[in-house]
Amino acid sequence: MTKALLDRDSFRKLFKENYRLLCNYINAQTRDMELSQEIAQKTFVKLWEKRDEISFNSSSKSYLFQAARNTLIDHFRSLKTANVHAEQYARELPLGEEMSIEEDHELVTVQRIARAVDKLKPKTREIFLLSKKEGLTYDEIAKYLDISKRTVEYNMKNALQQLKTLLKEQITMNQE
DSSP: OOGGGTSHHHHHHHHHHHHHHHHHHHHHHHSOHHHHHHHHHHHHHHHHHTTTTOOOSSOHHHHHHHHHHHHHHHHHHHHHHHHHHHHHHHHTSOOSSOOOHHHHHHHHHHHHHHHHHHTSOHHHHHHHHHHHTSOOOHHHHHHHHTOOHHHHHHHHHHHHHHHHHHHHHHHHHHHO
16 A cells, blocks of 8 residues: 555645646546546545555556546446436437327427437536436435535536526527
């Protein structure tokens, strides 16, 4: 075990020295600084949580970069799962049968919501669908995605604000 992971001060120093480097490394691959920061944070959280199990065979920097790469791969895998859920959700929408005016209005509303949800950032969309479609609590989502509850709350707040704006725009365009 290296000293860098044994105590908070050493870990804090490791974080301060490498956080920006990891963000830039991930950003070079994603071209999304917000996502890059999230992946870097996740990497350090995992590192801290598993500090008793980790030993560096090479330098701590190379270990961190490999860990960040693995965290990014895990992130994309979870997005793939969320996209499958979104596609399934879209397929479940009723199509083409005779409907009453109320049912037709309800279908249009559901389709507007689905289009608005599709416009959210992938991570925000995934969190929103896990909450609203799958019925998971914020704690369950945080555990499932291996992120903080605060990140879930932040993404849900953003999702709801963006959906409100997007739905207002759709309604305004349809009224013109």
